[in-house]
Amino acid sequence: MRFHRNLVEGVAEVLERIFNSGIYADKALEQQFRKNRQWGSRDRGFVAETVYEIVRWKRLYAEVGEITPPFKKKDYYRYFAVWVLLNDQVLPNWPEFKGLKKEAVLSRYKPLKKVRKYRESVPDWLDSLGEAGLGSELWTRELAALNEQAPVILRANRLLISPETLQEKLKEEGIGTDLVPGYPDALQLQQRGNVFRTDSFKEGFFEVQDAASQTVAPFLEVVPGMRVIDACAGAGGKTLHLAALMKNKGQLIALDIYPQKLQELKKRAKRAKAFNIETRLITDAKVVKRLKGSADRVLIDAPCTGLGVLRRNPDAKWKLESSFLERVCETQQELLANYSALVKKGGLLVYATCSILPSENTRQVEAFLKSPQGKCFRLVEERSLYASVDGFDGFYTARLERVD
Structure with missing residues (x-):
């Protein structure tokens, strides 16, 4: 592989924003792409994939x-160099890489890959927490799965189109997809690409949504005509899925504390032709109190550590x-x-997280059922999805019925 200096420089600049300035990777990449509008899709793809790989293996690469x-600028080039050598590529003959030998890098790598926290590149506290929560065997498998590149999954918007028809339309636009067994609305891209530029996206025929995330809305067992509340709606990925399942009939109230x-x-709702959605900004407790005892279904897609979507x-x-876990619980x-x-x-009531930790999932439901507010509910069903088992993101959902 031939490496272009301007692209490697771009990788180093993005890593500086992520590691030193605390900017999230997707935002740091957006900034870099706006700065370098002359880059084509291949160039952008190289920078993005390289950045994500280095971020994913940050601890391992630092040790190696x-x-x-x-970190200084030279350290970001060193991160890049380790990535190149561990991927069996040849380093360019640039001053930034002077003195780096593949043999030395591999000799340090071999003993580290036998230790899980280095091999899977996680902080000590997180490795201990995961093992305590899931057990050594499952945690080891799950870490390995969460370090793989995630597939790109689309959810067909059944208000407008079936998955099969969407598959044909995308094929005409040069996007190959496969139906995903067991996930009735899902299509998986055969190759990564910018699907947001397609006419199918602009017409509202699909949203990008992982297959595991697509299991949450059906778990509410909604039917057209109900009053449904999405209590932590955010930008509405699951709200839009609920609207499709309700066939635009009934009332779907999307609550959140963030106006943006x-x-x-x-x-997104306008593009998807989802017309039964009503957004309500939570400005004070009265907004929630007015809805007391009024909903057939309530979804709490709770804030969490996000360990299922690493x-x-x-x-x-x-x-x-480590202190964040206590606060988020x-x-x-x-x-x-x-x-x-x-x-x-x-x-x-459906409680959901994109975490795999029992402390955020089953234990939260158990604690709620013992609380004064939870004593009028019973647990109907709970489900845990794992990347190492199901092949998609890690998710937890619990369905509870109000019996009194």
């Missing part, structure tokens, strides 16, 4: 390359801190206590 913070996310949801957001494991329990009051008798 003897890189220690605080609800604005994005409105744009394949997509590998920089999250370097931004997470408190938030999750508060959400369960507050939003469960919106469910009418006989209605269903």
Whole structure:
């Protein structure tokens, strides 16, 4: 492979924003692409994939390359060099790589790959936490799966099109896809590409949504005509799926505390022709209290550590801190206590996270059911999805019925 200096420089600049400035990888890449509009799709693809690989293996590469913070510009070139050598490529004869020998890199790599926290490139505290929660065997398998590149999955918008028809339309636009067995609305890209430029996307025929995430909305068992509340709607990926399952009939209320996310949801809903969605910004407790006991279904897609989606957001494991888990668990329990009051008798509450930790999942539901607010609910079903088992993101969902 021939490496172009301007692209390698771009990789180094993006890594500086991620590692030193704390910017998330996707935002750092967006900034770099705006700065270099002359780059074609191949150039952008090289920079993005290289950055994500280095971010994913940050700890391992640092150990192999003897890189220690605080990072300087030369360290980002050294990260790149380790990536090149471990991928069995030849380093360019540039001054930045002077003195780096493949033999030395491989000799340091061989003993490290026998130790899980180095091999899978995770902080010590996270490795200990995962093993304590899932057991050594499952945690080891799951870490390996979460370090693989995630497939790109589309969800066909059944308000407008079937997955089979969407597959044909995308084929006409040069995008090859496969139906995903067991996931009725899902199509998987055969090759990565910018699907947002297609006419099919502009016409609202699909959204990009992982197959595991696509299991959450059906778990609510909605039917047309219901009143459904998405309590933590965000930009609305699951809200839009619920609208399709409701066939645009009934009332779908999307709540959130962030106005910009609800604005994005409105744009997406307009494109998807989802007309039964009503957004409500939570400005005070009254917004929620007015809905008390009124909903047939409530979804709490709770904020979490996001450990189930590390394949997509590998920089999250370097931004997470052990203290965050305690804080987010408190938030999750508060959400369960507050939003469960919106469910009418006989209605269903679904609690979901994109985490794989029992402390954010089964234990939260157990604690809620023992609380004063949870005593009128019963657990109907819970489900845990793992990347190492199911091949997609890690997710947890629990369905609870209000019985009193």
